[in-house]
Amino acid sequence: xxxxxxxxxxxxxxxxxxxxxxxxxxxxxxxxxxxxxxxxxxxxxxxxxxxxxxxxxxxxxxxxxxxxxxxxxxxxxxxxxxxxxxxxxxxxxx
Numbered sequence: 001x002x003x004x005x006x007x008x009x010x011x012x013x014x015x016x017x018x019x020x021x022x023x024x025x026x027x028x029x030x031x032x033x034x035x036x037x038x039x040x041x042x043x044x045x046x047x048x049x050x051x052x053x054x055x056x057x058x059x060x061x062x063x064x065x066x067x068x069x070x071x072x073x074x075x076x077x078x079x080x081x082x083x084x085x086x087x088x089x090x091x092x093x094x
Contacts, residue, residue: 015061018087023080024048024058024069030077031056039072065089 032054040049046062049069065088070080082088 012092013064014090014092015063016083016087016090017061018083021084022058022060023065023083023088024060024063025079026056026058027077027079028055030074035074035077040069040078043068043072063089 038051038056040056041051045066045068046064048059048062050057050059065082067080069078
C-alpha cells in the first residue's frame with residue numbers, strides 16, 4: 001500500500017477557523033517562564049506551533065484536534081478545547 005506523506009494528507013483536510021473564538025490560547029507568561037523544552041514544537045503532528053522571537057505561536061487553521069499538545073504542554077500554559085459548532089477540522093480522504 002502506497003501512503004502519501006503527511007503534508008500531502010493534511011492538504012486534503014479542510015479547516016474552518018473561528019477567528020473570534022480560537023480553540024487554542026497560550027498564556028505566554030506561563031509558557032515563557034515555566035517551559036524549558038518547548039515540546040509543542042516537536043510533538044504536534046501538524047506543526048501547528050512555531051516559535052517567533054521567543055514566543056510560541058499556534059496556527060489554529062492546521063490543528064488536527066488530536067490533543068497531543070495538551071499532554072506535552074506545561075500545565076496552565078495552554079488553553080485548548082474543541083472548536084464550536086461547524087468550526088475545526090473536516091477530515092477528507094482522497
